[in-house]
Amino acid sequence: MISDKINESSPWHELTEGNKIYEAATSRQFKTGEWRTQEPVHDSEKCKECYLCVPVCPDMSILVEEDGKVAFDMDHCKGCGICAKVCPFDAIRMEA
Amino acid sequence: MSIRERLSGNEAVAYAIKQINPDVMPAFPITPSTEIPQYVASYIANGEIDTEFIHVESEHSSMSAAIGASAAGARALTATSSCGLALMWEELYVAASNRLPVVLALVNRALSGPININADHSDSMGARDSGWIQIYAESNQEAYDNFVQSFRIAEHKDVKLPVMICQDGFITSHGVENIELVEDDLVKGFVGEYEPEHYLLKSDEAMAVGPYAVSNYYMESKKAQTEALRNAKKVILEIAEEYEKISGRKYGFFEEYKLDDADYAIVIIGSAAGTCKAAVDHIRVKTGKKVGILKIRVFRPFPEEEIAQALKNVKSVAILDRSEMFAGTGGPLGAEVTAALYRAGMFKEVVNYIYGLGGRDITVGDFEDVYDELERMAKTHEVRENFKYIGLRE
Numbered sequence: 001m002i003s004d005k006i007n008e009s010s011p012w013h014e015l016t017e018g019n020k021i022y023e024a025a026t027s028r029q030f031k032t033g034e035w036r037t038q039e040p041v042h043d044s045e046k047c048k049e050c051y052l053c054v055p056v057c058p059d060m061s062i063l064v065e066e067d068g069k070v071a072f073d074m075d076h077c078k079g080c081g082i083c084a085k086v087c088p089f090d091a092i093r094m095e096a
Numbered sequence: 097m098s099i100r101e102r103l104s105g106n107e108a109v110a111y112a113i114k115q116i117n118p119d120v121m122p123a124f125p126i127t128p129s130t131e132i133p134q135y136v137a138s139y140i141a142n143g144e145i146d147t148e149f150i151h152v153e154s155e156h157s158s159m160s161a162a163i164g165a166s167a168a169g170a171r172a173l174t175a176t177s178s179c180g181l182a183l184m185w186e187e188l189y190v191a192a193s194n195r196l197p198v199v200l201a202l203v204n205r206a207l208s209g210p211i212n213i214n215a216d217h218s219d220s221m222g223a224r225d226s227g228w229i230q231i232y233a234e235s236n237q238e239a240y241d242n243f244v245q246s247f248r249i250a251e252h253k254d255v256k257l258p259v260m261i262c263q264d265g266f267i268t269s270h271g272v273e274n275i276e277l278v279e280d281d282l283v284k285g286f287v288g289e290y291e292p293e294h295y296l297l298k299s300d301e302a303m304a305v306g307p308y309a310v311s312n313y314y315m316e317s318k319k320a321q322t323e324a325l326r327n328a329k330k331v332i333l334e335i336a337e338e339y340e341k342i343s344g345r346k347y348g349f350f351e352e353y354k355l356d357d358a359d360y361a362i363v364i365i366g367s368a369a370g371t372c373k374a375a376v377d378h379i380r381v382k383t384g385k386k387v388g389i390l391k392i393r394v395f396r397p398f399p400e401e402e403i404a405q406a407l408k409n410v411k412s413v414a415i416l417d418r419s420e421m422f423a424g425t426g427g428p429l430g431a432e433v434t435a436a437l438y439r440a441g442m443f444k445e446v447v448n449y450i451y452g453l454g455g456r457d458i459t460v461g462d463f464e465d466v467y468d469e470l471e472r473m474a475k476t477h478e479v480r481e482n483f484k485y486i487g488l489r490e
Contacts, residue, residue, distance in 0.1 A: 012316035012323075017256055018195030019309055019317050022294055024302035 003029055036079035038094045040072060046091035053083035053092060099277040105268035108240035108275055109201045110135030114145055115283040116247065119170035122150035122161035124180065127213045128265040129203035132175035155180040159187035166196040167305045169295025171247060173198060177265060178205035181219045191258040192227025193321060194306050197250030198258040201243065205265040206454040214455020215265040217365065218419040221428050227321055229259040229328050230396040234369045236273045239263040241345055244278065247287055248335045254327040264367040282342045325397045332394055349399035351391040352406055358388030360470035361410040363433050365392045366418060368458050375463030387467045398432055404440030411474035412445040414466045418452045426483030445473040451486035462486050
């Protein structure tokens with residue numbers, strides 16, 4: 001796995017030629033959650049599991065667990081708040 | 097036996113493309129490079145080569161398509177001039193930073209404005225920081241020879257960078273000269289097949305080209321790119337040596353013309369070096385004064401130490417630029433050669449001339465005047481102006 005060998009401490013000669021990546025789906029390893037200034041707080045009491053929030057998340061960071069509950073991938077959620085806006089039951093609240 | 101022909105510079109480059117039979121050529125016409133894709137399209141239409149020709153709507157697209165084809169694993173090239181190169185600006189940097197061995201046949205022409213279709217180096221000199229290797233030609237023969245060597249340099253595992261093969265618009269691109277072509281099978285054997293290790297069409301390997309690099313990666317990427325360009329120095333010389341074996345013609349970073357014993361030297365790029373050689377021969381016969389030329393072939397990577405060494409024994413140097421860099425201090429070659437001398441600890445009388453912009457003629461008499469000025473500078477240790485013009489009405 002090439003992405004296991006390259007990280008933010010790699011010296012220049014250990015990068016691949018032209019930064020090409022010889023592996024698929026490596027964006028999972030790029031934790032963009034730290035860009036967040038606000039984060040979604042989920043109220044499972046109010047949530048009706050309608051899943052309207054799932055397809056609108058631009059970062060595919062709203063997951064549906066095996067038991068049907070909604071979960072958030074906070075490594076990749078950038079805190080845009082679209083999920084909170086789209087929720088008909090006020091089950092998602094954005095907090096700073 | 098080599099093939100003796102009479103070809104224009106554009107025909108010579110197109111002939112080299114025919115001999116190489118590359119995989120993909122996207123191109124958009126612009127004077128004076130138009131003939132290159134035109135001839136290649138004829139070769140394809142006649143069934144002489146099986147290059148995939150892509151008709152694109154602009155040079156932004158021709159370079160983008162060349163980048164895409166190269167990333168996919170194809171041997172890709174294009175041709176352009178002047179504003180066409182300017183429209184490729186963004187992609188030039190992408191090709192170099194993605195380390196794609198694209199080759200560009202550049203026919204040098206002035207940039208607008210005022211709009212002008214004739215030769216100067218403002219197009220390629222503007223792209224000097226784009227990360228491309230740049231090789232310049234004095235004659236049609238050199239344009240052909242440089243082109244045949246281009247893919248070998250670009251595709252070398254220690255380099256993997258795009259190469260710009262430059263020649264002067266109309267002067268060599270449309271001027272017909274005697275030329276010696278290398279036989280087809282020798283060129284094919286010399287250039288060989290392009291077999292990249294990683295490419296997008298490789299079915300058993302996932303690959304991403306041009307990913308986003310955050311600050312933690314960007315600087316290291318640029319250092320790696322610089323190192324690849326520095327590696328090109330050794331590779332360019334090795335390929336030239338190998339090419340000499342099939343062509344009998346010798347190439348280096350630059351040509352030293354009667355420079356061995358010279359007191360006064362002109363540093364120049366491109367076709368005007370031919371006129372300068374006539375001036376050198378004339379001066380040497382007429383006056384016995386020791387005058388010589390350093391004609392740059394490889395401008396990127398810049399052979400700084402080698403240039404300084406070649407000039408170490410001369411008393412004064414005139415550096416001639418066929419482009420303005422609008423620093424108010426002269427041209428790019430002037431700045432870089434002066435820096436090369438300074439870094440080598442050589443403090444000589446140096447003057448920078450701007451000449452030939454927009455196709456302005458330069459004559460044997462003009463060069464004789466430059467050598468007279470060099471002699472005066474060396475005797476008086478006085479440089480009147482750091483940069484000035486040749487053939488400008490004042």
